[in-house]
Amino acid sequence: MSEKVGVYICHCGTNIAGVVDVEEVAKWAGENLEDVAVSREYKFMCSSLGQELIEDDIKNEGLTRVVVAACSPHLHEKTFRRACSNAGLNPYLCQMASIREQVSWVVEDNEAATEKAKAMIAGAVNRVKLHEELEPNLVPVNPNTLVVGGGIAGIQASLELADAGYPVYLVEREPSIGGHMAQFDKTFPTLDCAACILTPKMSDVGAHPNINMLTYCEVEEVSGYVGSFNVRIKKKAKYVDEEKCTGCGICIEKCPKKVLDNVFEVGMGYRKSIDRPFPQAVPNIPVIDTESCTYFQRGKCKACEIFCPTGAIDFEQQDSYLDLDVGNIILTTGYDLFDCKAMPQYGYGRLANVFTSLEFERMCNASGPTEGKIVLRDGVTEPKSVVIIHCVGSRDENHNPYCSAICCMSALKFGHLVMEKTDAEVTSCYIDIRTTQKGYEEFYNRLLEEGMNFIRGKVAEVTDAARLPGEEDKLIVQVEDTLLGIQRRIPVDMVILMAALEPRADAKDVGLQFGISCSMEGWFTERHPKLDPVATMTDGIFIAGAAQGPKDIPATISQGAAAAARVQGMISVGEVSIEPVVATIHEENCSGCRICNTLCPFNAIEYLEDKEVSYINAALCKGCGTCVAACPAQAITGAHYSNEQIFAEIEGLLYDVISGNGAKAPRVEREPVPA
Amino acid sequence: MAEERFEPKIVAFLCNWCSYRAADLAGTARIKYQPNVRMIRVMCSGRVDPTFVLKALSLGADGVMIAGCHPGECHYLEQNYKAMRRFSMLRHSLRALGIEDERVRLQWASAAEGVQLAKAINEMVDQVRALGPLNWPSNWSEDVDAAIERIAEEHTEAMEVPA
Numbered sequence: 001m002s003e004k005v006g007v008y009i010c011h012c013g014t015n016i017a018g019v020v021d022v023e024e025v026a027k028w029a030g031e032n033l034e035d036v037a038v039s040r041e042y043k044f045m046c047s048s049l050g051q052e053l054i055e056d057d058i059k060n061e062g063l064t065r066v067v068v069a070a071c072s073p074h075l076h077e078k079t080f081r082r083a084c085s086n087a088g089l090n091p092y093l094c095q096m097a098s099i100r101e102q103v104s105w106v107v108e109d110n111e112a113a114t115e116k117a118k119a120m121i122a123g124a125v126n127r128v129k130l131h132e133e134l135e136p137n138l139v140p141v142n143p144n145t146l147v148v149g150g151g152i153a154g155i156q157a158s159l160e161l162a163d164a165g166y167p168v169y170l171v172e173r174e175p176s177i178g179g180h181m182a183q184f185d186k187t188f189p190t191l192d193c194a195a196c197i198l199t200p201k202m203s204d205v206g207a208h209p210n211i212n213m214l215t216y217c218e219v220e221e222v223s224g225y226v227g228s229f230n231v232r233i234k235k236k237a238k239y240v241d242e243e244k245c246t247g248c249g250i251c252i253e254k255c256p257k258k259v260l261d262n263v264f265e266v267g268m269g270y271r272k273s274i275d276r277p278f279p280q281a282v283p284n285i286p287v288i289d290t291e292s293c294t295y296f297q298r299g300k301c302k303a304c305e306i307f308c309p310t311g312a313i314d315f316e317q318q319d320s321y322l323d324l325d326v327g328n329i330i331l332t333t334g335y336d337l338f339d340c341k342a343m344p345q346y347g348y349g350r351l352a353n354v355f356t357s358l359e360f361e362r363m364c365n366a367s368g369p370t371e372g373k374i375v376l377r378d379g380v381t382e383p384k385s386v387v388i389i390h391c392v393g394s395r396d397e398n399h400n401p402y403c404s405a406i407c408c409m410s411a412l413k414f415g416h417l418v419m420e421k422t423d424a425e426v427t428s429c430y431i432d433i434r435t436t437q438k439g440y441e442e443f444y445n446r447l448l449e450e451g452m453n454f455i456r457g458k459v460a461e462v463t464d465a466a467r468l469p470g471e472e473d474k475l476i477v478q479v480e481d482t483l484l485g486i487q488r489r490i491p492v493d494m495v496i497l498m499a500a501l502e503p504r505a506d507a508k509d510v511g512l513q514f515g516i517s518c519s520m521e522g523w524f525t526e527r528h529p530k531l532d533p534v535a536t537m538t539d540g541i542f543i544a545g546a547a548q549g550p551k552d553i554p555a556t557i558s559q560g561a562a563a564a565a566r567v568q569g570m571i572s573v574g575e576v577s578i579e580p581v582v583a584t585i586h587e588e589n590c591s592g593c594r595i596c597n598t599l600c601p602f603n604a605i606e607y608l609e610d611k612e613v614s615y616i617n618a619a620l621c622k623g624c625g626t627c628v629a630a631c632p633a634q635a636i637t638g639a640h641y642s643n644e645q646i647f648a649e650i651e652g653l654l655y656d657v658i659s660g661n662g663a664k665a666p667r668v669e670r671e672p673v674p675a
Numbered sequence: 676m677a678e679e680r681f682e683p684k685i686v687a688f689l690c691n692w693c694s695y696r697a698a699d700l701a702g703t704a705r706i707k708y709q710p711n712v713r714m715i716r717v718m719c720s721g722r723v724d725p726t727f728v729l730k731a732l733s734l735g736a737d738g739v740m741i742a743g744c745h746p747g748e749c750h751y752l753e754q755n756y757k758a759m760r761r762f763s764m765l766r767h768s769l770r771a772l773g774i775e776d777e778r779v780r781l782q783w784a785s786a787a788e789g790v791q792l793a794k795a796i797n798e799m800v801d802q803v804r805a806l807g808p809l810n811w812p813s814n815w816s817e818d819v820d821a822a823i824e825r826i827a828e829e830h831t832e833a834m835e836v837p838a
Contacts, residue, residue: 072699073716101702102714106793112710119713517752537750581718599721601752624751625722629761641717643724650686650731653713657684657735661812 003129004037006063010045010070012100019104021114033125046076051083058087065128069097069121090133097124119653126652130645134580141227142327143571151179153332153545155201156560162210164568169324172215176281178202179334185364188409189443202282222514225619226540227576231324237317239288244312247284251304259292268362269369274304328540328567335546338393338500346497347462352377354495364417374421383424383493387477388414389459390430393500400500405550407498408434412443415452427453429479457482462495501550514541515602523549534563542566581640582621583628587613589635596627683737683803685712690720692750693785694742700789708793709800721754725765735812738778738803745783777802
């Protein structure tokens, strides 16, 4: 049975009709294109009257296919699919020809535009006749959510979901949640202490009945798809029984082994071999570091076990695995700090009194290694002068081209803290001061009033090679003051490097594990940079916080909450519709060569050992069609973009060429050529 | 009257996410380009089976453009690299058939690159116009059946092992 195609040509006011002769095209389509039953033009097809026109024709004329020649399908494909659906026609039996964006707006000559419009419509008509009815797949959404990363973004997302009544698994690879924010002293621009605003949230997480906190754990494997992911979690051995430990801290007190803390204290302070990262850790359960523990290294000691009042120490504990079923995943894995040693001209690691921003945070923190005293590396001398260098590793073609977003405000905060706690003179060497959020510019003005010095220029070098009087035993900061146009040498006691925020070193691996993409630098890529900032291209996987790009605490919290809201939306609908434009393997044609298996970046294709064929999981398939094009046996069909449909479209697009050269002739089905 | 200028017919495969949107943007920004290119939307440049290109050429197209997201920006993570691999093999085969390189073009165009896409289209149209018509279909033998039989014979002859 032949199809009955309706062709609708939109004037779009004069946008199309001013260039393309729409009456002529409509007439031509009705007379010349095979199987076209109705061909109309109308002022605005997307208006409700225009849509009714289509709906009426489907009902009254019995149309089986619809072609709308109008704007780009990105604008109104949904509109016309809905119109078809309203009239009882499967929405996938509708095809659009973009005769505005691809014809009337870009072609100067009216005659040529009309010709091109005809070709585009011929292509659409040819193709639509081969369309198949498609139905979206509905799959249920598991109400459990996995949050990966227990920094402030993950904490916020978990609390939002848990407060809404949904179960959350919060996975954190360190022994405590809190993330970078727990290391900070004050937060800009209000200067409230980070711990004072963070620790209550951390205890809320710890005490929340809907949150299952999995600290010292890592995600090992992810499979499944939106609505039903299966995740394998590796619980690293803490050597402390979480059920028995009360967090009294006696073990820490009695542990004889003290080592440098390179993680939480960034090498500024010490911890015991059994310890928690910081006193307010959540959970308040210590972990044994087997690398330094005397018992694990030499087989003797066990002081912690001897003194533990509840018998919670378990030297025999092994890594264990936990399998979780979740419906959605939120990745809040945060950032790494730029390694300042990569810029040797600033002397970090070589000159004792050059500090990184995170080291300085720890120094300012009242519970940090110096108990909040700002002192030089010797631990006693108060600096008399400090230079803060901005953009270390950011806005630098040799390292990271982007702006790290938080350093200007952090530098201002440091300036304030130095002046508050010492009598030192503070100078900031900046490229541009960027204070773009609420209350930030005011904070900058406040620092100007407080007497912080600002020099506009990128520091060339920090050295201890004194040349001029007054430079002995000082760090000399060599910088061009670009506003005065002079070179300056500033002798100071302390230099603080505002290190760039970088993607986690393993961000690309994590992206691969969860099937989401990263930018060139390694930040997780959002579905849309403006309109969809917390979703990713993989349904059911969301991102929030600095894992998506450098951002400050308020922005991070907003994203955490936004991701949680998106997940709640999914859960409250209860099921999710999966786009039916996917690839399918026809088993009878599949030779089991497995060429397609490695092509799929979403791991949607698996090889069925028993049947010796490959199989595509429709819920994971994104419909790119790469496997379809690659299958040497043509055993894979791409729904809505099948070879036949595309061939038909090519034939339509070249209708005028074909009528001139009769090229269609050799297309007749033939017996295979005898070998 | 001036001699009529040859207007090549070019088929373009645009990926849904970057290049089709680049074409949308060229339209929205009213960037004019030559009308010789007729576009087909595919979800990804990785979907472009080399036979699509051959099909278009065999039907009488004078050139084919494949446009996709820039390397590293593919909506499907890395499928444009696969398009790139296929393209170089296809070009190798087409070269062996005597088809000029300029007739088949792989073009990266991000959703923000309406101007670049329009420029690439103009450039390609000019190049193909300079080359003249491909005329693939008119090179088909009048008697297709006989031609196919002859191919088979030639093939058998070529495969014969000398005594």
